[in-house]
Amino acid sequence: MSGEINSVYRYVSHILWLAFVFITMLGGAATIAPAQTSFFGAPKASYEESEYEPSEEESIEISAEYSQQWEEDFVKVSILKGNCRIQQGDAVLRSRQMVIWHRKSRKTDRVSVYLEGEVRVDLPGESKNENSLLVNLVTQNGVKAKIRRSAANIASDDDPLLKRATQRRGVPHDHQLKRAQFIVEKPPLEGPEFAPMPEPELNVGFRRIRLFPRSAVPYNVQSFPSTHTVPPEQIWVITGGVNLLIDGVNGLGxxxxxxxxxIIWTDGRDTQNFNSEIRQSKETPFEIYLEGNIEIRQGTYHLKANRAFYDAREGRGVMLDAELKTHVPELGENIRVRASQIRQLSKGAYLAQNAWATGSQFGKPGYRIQSSDIFIEDRETMPWIGSGSMELDPLTGQPVPNKRAWISSSNNTFLVGDVPLLYLPYVTSPAEDIYFPISGLRFGNDRIFGFQVETEWDMYKLLGLERQPGTEWKGQVDYYSYRGVGIGQSGNYNGSNLLGFDNVFNGGGKMFYIHDSGTDNLGLDRRALVPSTKDRYLINLQHRQESPFGMTLTGEGGLISDRNFQEEYFESDFDSAKDVETLLHLKQQQENWSWSVIGRTKLNNFNDTTDWLPKADLYLLGEPLFGNLLSWTSHSSVGYGKLKPAAAPYNPQQDVFTPLPFIADSQGLVAMTRNQLEAPFHLGPFKMVPYVMGEAAYWEQGLQQQTIDRLYGSAGLRGSIQFERIFADVYSPFFNLNGLAHKMSLEGDYSFSDSSENLSNIAQYNEFDDNAQERFRERLVINTFGGVLPPQFDPRFYAVRTGAGRGVTDPYYEMVDDQQVLRMAWRHRLQTKSGPPDQQRIKDWMTLDLEASYFPDAQRDNFGEDFGLLGGHYQWFLGDRTTLAANAYYDLFDGGQELWDVSLTSKRTNRLSVNVAMQQIKGGGGLDSQILSASLSYVMSQKWSAGISTAYDLGENINRGQTLSITRTGADFLMSLGMTYDQSTGNAGIGLTIMPRFGNFGTGPSDLSSLFSSAAQ
Incomplete structure (x- = not known):
């Protein structure tokens, strides 16, 4: 077979042979056949034949929601439940519950795992599902566990899961991922092993004091009694540098x-000769005065001072001209508090006066928070939602609170250098949130919003709440001199086991309000639109939750004050983000079937929307029949729909508007069922798939509120053939070629479709455009075509020509009609190999796809032209950092689309990135645009980077706009200066963005473009 294909390949390049192939396709003889030759080695073996063994040098990672564990005969036994996962190297195993036996030796860890309930094994290149599984793993690099809730020392011999696991472990199993084997022990490193010597345990009620020289020079001691106090005291004066260790201080370690x-004062009634080690009762007074280069270490706290006094009996002290430093793991760095006076009130509790706090490690930081008082304490915290990730007390079963450093401060001024910027009377938060609550600051000025000050705030910090894992909560306060003051909130979250059920969830939201005293400028003929209300707002909330058995729940809620608010203030979201909607969607997907129910309602009257009250869908994909001779695919849908056309703009003289012709005020029952049968077979090297599809649909109200019954049927034949040719000797370091393979396929799809109802009578209940595209179509008819939409630009007829609604599962099934068409494609892949000799991978070097459609009834289906929808897509990956791409899409009838673009993208180094593109959009009605665009970003140094972009319309001879930004990355701040010009709106602006680099929570350069979503840019 390989010889036949290679023989055919030699003649493919001849034009006559290619024409013959296409003529054959017209008769229904085309479809893809699998390649018979392998370019990069033999085909991969099946799962049963393959055997993947993860490297023992890779660690084993285990995670679950809940764990019980105990030890039996030096073996640690664990029962894990809820989202259980174990990974070693590229091997990943998942299940609902597990039992693990972990035996640790000097150099290796041996782990036996019993998995049960929705077991899934993912290996490189293959996956498998099981009801249960027993696996043995070996590692020389340790076992890591991440458990949300755990209980120790709880034996569960009567646990049914443990019984099944123990029974399974006692018999051999055929699906072991890796059998236990003899491990060659690595020789130990040279040199002796040192273990820390245990400190002698102190008797309860006693303290121990030890003194050491601070350097190689011994210290000097003077000792004398003091009889002027009651009781008398013994005084020791030690000079020359001394290190003092005190064990047994109450609660302090x-x-x-x-x-x-x-200088040391202690009880003179128990006088003893001075010694480098002293033991005394904890109730014995022991007071210390320190002077000169003082350092005090206590737990995670490190203090420095010029003078200090410390009372060991009370565990309190005072330090003058002092600095406190503590490491915060959540922040990844140290927190510093500098004060004229720091008082230690108890263990982990300090009060600093006339102080400033910072996370910067410079002597004099670029930014700091100056406060009159800063109080630092170790506080036990409990999450305010759920139980968090705390461990359980094995005796009480209750969550054990976390302990963390907490900071409260009064009269706070945020200083940059010595310049005060912001003031807050009181702030309280965990130490990792020591920084001022503001997380972003932007100044700007333009012709639409005037002078602008935009601020972003960390709401957890501002309100003094504990930051919840997996959440982000931001506040926004903005000022625009032409518009007013705006306030907003935004955030996102993710987690698992919501309300105590087994699930994974995420979501987010955004809210913004402004009392707007200006007018909207949306570009071109919409530069001074008066809003329908001055109280303008946006609310958008989203939640998604995935549960076992393939269940997915999605909820959304959205409300916008008026027609143009989102486009004016959140233009990026309006253009590219999901529409703001209010809905509830429940879906279950298992193997090749799924069902879903959606309820949706419209809260705004300025967008075209369909309310579903509710709608249900049922899908069945590729179900084999008659021993795989046939394949059955089905989609059925039923719901009560209510079409709501968009209301006209508040000022239609300026904001032109034409209602979409396929949206009407219709409502009622909408039902449909589609079923398709396929019978794939091979005809020599051709893969053939004859198919037949039938549909019955019902609309209680159509475009004229009439009842519509539609029967639709389609029959056809898909065919393909694939060729391959190897050029193993092709090698060029200049073109990054290491061998070359040409893979080519010829594809054809002939179909004949017939409908009992004309598409022009059917209302479009299922939307196919988002709000931004619909808004453009409502204006396009007047401002581009003078009030009459040419039929070649009717979006629904274009969808019929391209076959967008022919698929069984296509959501907008309304868009089908009578049609006869042959769709053809000729696809090429030139592939090479890259990477080190022992780990080479296949990659595309060049791709080319050519497409065309032939319409036998051209007058009805393609405006009188036999051929149409001519398309081409080309990519050349010159290297890992440079790509040349070109696309074209043409129709041959008068006024048809003529679209093409070509672009070159290059990132030759990590410092320079360049993109140059040329795009044409041309059609009937005078639509003609040729836009040349270019962008460049360059990192000049570790501190400075710049970016510039420009666009020019050659077809209309109009400058479209430019942007320029310069960014400085400093140790304490990231500052960006940007300038923009937009020809469409006539707007020119300048902006300065300042973002403090706050530890691991700081914002990097890539966040500059998304710091503020408002459109004051």
């Missing part, structure tokens, strides 16, 4: 302090 000079 060890206190480590050192200074140039120390």
């Amino acid at each position: 060890m206190v480590d302090m050192s200074a140039d000079r120390i």
